[in-house]
Amino acid sequence: MRRxxxxxxxxxxxxxxxxxxxxxVLKISLSDYxxxxxxxxxxxxxxxxxxxxKSFFGSLDFENFTFLTTxxxxxxxxxxxxxxxxxxxFCTLLVGYPIAYGMANAPDHWRPTLxxxxxxxxxxxxxxxxxxxxxxxxxxxxxxxxxxxxxxxSEPLMILNTNTAVYIGIVYTYLxxxxxxxxxxxxxMDASLLEAAEDLGCSRMQAFxxxxxxxxxxxxxxxxxxxxxxxxxxxxIPALLGGSDTLMIxxxxxxxxxxxRDWPVASAVAVILLLILIVPIILFQRNExxxxxxxx
Amino acid sequence: MRRFTWFNATSLTLGFxxxxxxxxxxxxxxxxxxxxxxxxxxxxxxWYGTLLQNEAFLxxxxxxxxxxxxxSTIATVLGTxxxxxxxxxxxxxxxxxxxxxxxxxxxxxxxxxGLSLLLLFIGIGLDRGVxxxxxxxxxxSMCYVSVVVSSRLVSFDRxxxxxxxDLGCTAMEAFRLVTLPIIAPAVISGWLLAFxxxxxxxxxxxxxxxxxxxxxxxxxxxxxxxxxxxxxxALSTLLIAIVAVGVITASLITKRAALRQxxxxxxxxRA
Numbered sequence: 001m002r003r004x005x006x007x008x009x010x011x012x013x014x015x016x017x018x019x020x021x022x023x024x025v026l027k028i029s030l031s032d033y034x035x036x037x038x039x040x041x042x043x044x045x046x047x048x049x050x051x052x053x054k055s056f057f058g059s060l061d062f063e064n065f066t067f068l069t070t071x072x073x074x075x076x077x078x079x080x081x082x083x084x085x086x087x088x089x090f091c092t093l094l095v096g097y098p099i100a101y102g103m104a105n106a107p108d109h110w111r112p113t114l115x116x117x118x119x120x121x122x123x124x125x126x127x128x129x130x131x132x133x134x135x136x137x138x139x140x141x142x143x144x145x146x147x148x149x150x151x152x153x154s155e156p157l158m159i160l161n162t163n164t165a166v167y168i169g170i171v172y173t174y175l176x177x178x179x180x181x182x183x184x185x186x187x188x189m190d191a192s193l194l195e196a197a198e199d200l201g202c203s204r205m206q207a208f209x210x211x212x213x214x215x216x217x218x219x220x221x222x223x224x225x226x227x228x229x230x231x232x233x234x235x236x237i238p239a240l241l242g243g244s245d246t247l248m249i250x251x252x253x254x255x256x257x258x259x260x261r262d263w264p265v266a267s268a269v270a271v272i273l274l275l276i277l278i279v280p281i282i283l284f285q286r287n288e289x290x291x292x293x294x295x296x
Numbered sequence: 297m298r299r300f301t302w303f304n305a306t307s308l309t310l311g312f313x314x315x316x317x318x319x320x321x322x323x324x325x326x327x328x329x330x331x332x333x334x335x336x337x338x339x340x341x342x343w344y345g346t347l348l349q350n351e352a353f354l355x356x357x358x359x360x361x362x363x364x365x366x367x368s369t370i371a372t373v374l375g376t377x378x379x380x381x382x383x384x385x386x387x388x389x390x391x392x393x394x395x396x397x398x399x400x401x402x403x404x405x406x407x408x409x410g411l412s413l414l415l416l417f418i419g420i421g422l423d424r425g426v427x428x429x430x431x432x433x434x435x436x437s438m439c440y441v442s443v444v445v446s447s448r449l450v451s452f453d454r455x456x457x458x459x460x461x462d463l464g465c466t467a468m469e470a471f472r473l474v475t476l477p478i479i480a481p482a483v484i485s486g487w488l489l490a491f492x493x494x495x496x497x498x499x500x501x502x503x504x505x506x507x508x509x510x511x512x513x514x515x516x517x518x519x520x521x522x523x524x525x526x527x528x529x530a531l532s533t534l535l536i537a538i539v540a541v542g543v544i545t546a547s548l549i550t551k552r553a554a555l556r557q558x559x560x561x562x563x564x565x566r567a
Contacts, residue, residue, distance in 0.1 A: 002467065007385055007394075010378035010438070014397040017435040021412035024419055099311035102304035114308065116547060121315055123539045125496050127513050127520075128532040132318035135325065135524045140334045142321060175315065233405025235499055240520065250407045257411060257503075267415070270408045281403050 029064055029267035064268035073252070074269065078276065080247040084163065084238075085231040088170035092227050093220065095171055096178035100219070101212075103179070104186035115183075118176050129173050130240050137165050137241070161243035169237040174230070178223040185219030186212070218291050225284040233273060249273055319536060326529035333524045343530040353531065356515040359426060360495060363511060367433035368490035374434065375441025375490070376483055382442065383449040401439045409436060410503030417504065424506030432504040433497065437490035444489060448482035481550075488546070492539070 068074040103114045121129060136142050137160040144156040159165050189212065197207040235250035242248070249269065257266040300308075326344075330337035347353060378398055385391075401409065413432045417424060456478070460470040476483070498513040505514060520528055 003385065006377055007381050007388055010374045010381065010442075011390070011394055013374055013435070013438070014378075014394070017413065017416070017431060018397050018401060019393075021416035022408075024415045025408070025412045028415060095311070095314070098303075098307035102308040102311070105301070105304050106308070107299060116543070117312055117315070120540070120543055121319075123492050123543055124319070124536050125513070125532070125539075127496070127498055127516055128322075128535060129319070131516075131520050131524070131528065131532065132322045134520070135333055135529075136318060136321065138334070138524070142334065145334065172314070172318070175311075179311075229403050230405070233407055235407055250405060253407045253411070263415070266411060270411055273405060274408060277403070277405070284403075285399075 025267045025270055028264055029271045030061060031264050032061075032063065064264050065272070067265065068268055068272065073247075077247040077249045077252045078272065081232050081249040082276070084166060084170075084246075084248060085228050085234075088167050088174075088231055089224050089228045091167055092171045092174055092178045093224060096175055096223065097182060097220075099175075100179045100182035100186055103183050104189070111187075118179050118183075121173075122176055126173060127236060130169050130237055133165065133169055133172065133241060134160060137168070160241060161246075163242065163246055165241035165243075166238050166246055166248075169241045170227075170231055170234070173237065174227045177226040181222040181226065182216055182219035185216045189215050218287070221287050222284070222291075225280060225287070229277060229280055229284065232277060322529055323533045323536065326526065326533040328526060328529075331526065333526055333529065343526040344534075347527050347530045347534075350527070352510075353512070353515060356510045356512045359509050360512040363426060363429050363433060363501075364491050364494040367430045367494050368437060368487050370430075371434045371438040371441050371490040372483060372487045375438040375486055376445050376479075378438065378442040379444075379446035379449055383446050398439050398442050401436045402443065406497075406499035410500040413500070414503040423508075424504060425508045428504045428506070429501055429509060429511065432500050433490075433494040436500065437493045440489050440493060441483075441486035444486040445479060445482045448479045452478055 099118075103111065103118070106114055134141075138144075139156045139158060139160070141160070143159070144153075147153045148156065159168075193211050193215070194207050197211045198204075202210060233250045234248060235254055238246045238248040238251045239254070242251075250273075253266055253269045253273070256262055256269060325333055325336075327339050327341060328336055329340035329342070378394075382395060382398065410432070413428075413435070414424075417428050417431075422428060452475075456474055457470050460474045461467070465473065496513065497511075498517055501511045502514055502517070505511060516528060516531065519525065
């Protein structure tokens with residue numbers, strides 16, 4: 001009896017506030033836009049009984065999804081989200097790997113402090129961390145002042161409101177997600193493997209590429225997924241740092257919902273976004289599963 | 297014993313400079329006398345003064361704090377229960393769906409979570425306000441809590457619980473007297489995680505907050521869309537300071553506890 005209650009409470013909570021809302025999104029994505037409150041039709045009217053249910057299901061259709069394929073704004077936004085996420089993930093890896101490597105090879109008593117320094121930004125507001133780049137990257141910003149002061153450029157660079165700013169913002173805010181998994185695989189690595197490689201005639205560089213890098217593969221894969229998956233649906237970074245030509249699907253969904261008030265189309269955008277994310281999410285879980293099994 | 301090589305020292309210095317310089321600049325310029333954020337005109341704390349008189353911000357901060365405390369507390373209870381179910385309950389009908397619903401919100405884009413919850417609240421005719429934000433925050437943060445707590449539950453020796461049951465504890469007593477104290481650090485860090493997630497959330501709160509309740513991130517959002525302002529710098533500095541003090545205190549406490557435990561173990565060995 002008590003066991004049933006223990007399972008039922010969190011189960012019902014998640015059903016009511018996670019699964020049911022998602023089914024509603026799916027349903028509304030199949031509805032039509034209407035000038036009413038709520039702004040879509042049909043709404044399920046149970047008072048008319050079976051006829052009501054039949055006409056309800058009868059008028060659901062894939063019109064919104066066909067609409068998404070006809071307006072090239074949407075598929076361009078999906079493509080550009082994936083492109084931005086891929087490039088940003090790669091940049092995060094380039095920046096994050098040397099930091100993780102440096103941490104894993106730091107003196108033992110330094111490591112807890114370095115670890116805390118990486119985690120600390122997790123606890124500070126995401127919004128503020130993105131905001132801090134607005135002052136740096138704007139045309140009168142600190143970066144341009146510095147570069148002009150150093151005599152490197154004479155005209156201020158236009159960085160804020162471009163895709164470059166979006167990449168900087170993503171690398172900056174998601175960096176800890178990349179560093180931590182790579183660090184944890186590098187830290188567990190057996191140092192004697194490197195000695196063996198050097199005894200067998202490898203140079204330092206060769207030993208890194210032939211031994212260290214392949215052994216940190218799992219950390220790299222995990223880090224890349226942890227950056228890539230949330231980046232696809234990102235809204236805050238493109239809205240604050242990106243320009244009017246920065247197309248990301250999270251931003252499109254937001255505008256469709258809040259500015260155009262087209263709920264059915266916003267829901268259809270959400271459904272397709274999820275379909276795109278299913279593949280990397282499943283791959284990520286497989287990778288985690290494999291790692292867990294390998295450890296056991 | 298590993299030592300810093302020049303390569304490692306450089307990459308760490310550059311890496312941490314990249315992570316912390318933007319925040320340092322923001323903090324420094326929050327004490328700028330000028331109204332222009334990019335021109336330094338001498339030291340001043342006037343922006344903190346105007347901030348503390350800005351009632352819209354204070355009201356929003358109060359709503360945010362209430363939402364965070366209530367939602368993280370409920371999320372901790374629900375998340376701990378969910379973790380217990382995942383690790384201990386064995387097989388039951390719909391287990392796959394249950395664990396799926398625990399992990400899915402962790403990777404679900406915030407815009408989708410926000411949109412779907414809003415559509416639910418409208419569907420059932422619940423007016424948007426503090427209550428709907430609390431419900432939304434509880435739902436996504438309970439999943440984080442259950443992941444943190446279940447990792448601790450997995451590594452924990454089950455025979456201790458069985459011993460308590462053999463010695464005449466009821467299941468509830470065994471949980472309260474044996475299991476809970478052992479998983480307490482995970483439960484506390486789960487609460488803290490849920491609390492900061494709630495404080496920080498902009499996207500889900502924007503969807504689920506009505507005109508009657510505005511949280512601090514929503515307030516900050518609407519003012520930074522107009523550009524960088526010294527008042528927001530001051531507010532950001534305060535938030536960063538609160539987090540830094542909190543995290544450093546927590547880590548000092550756990551470090552001291554670990555040291556004490558180590559000393560006790562050494563004393564016990566000697567005896």
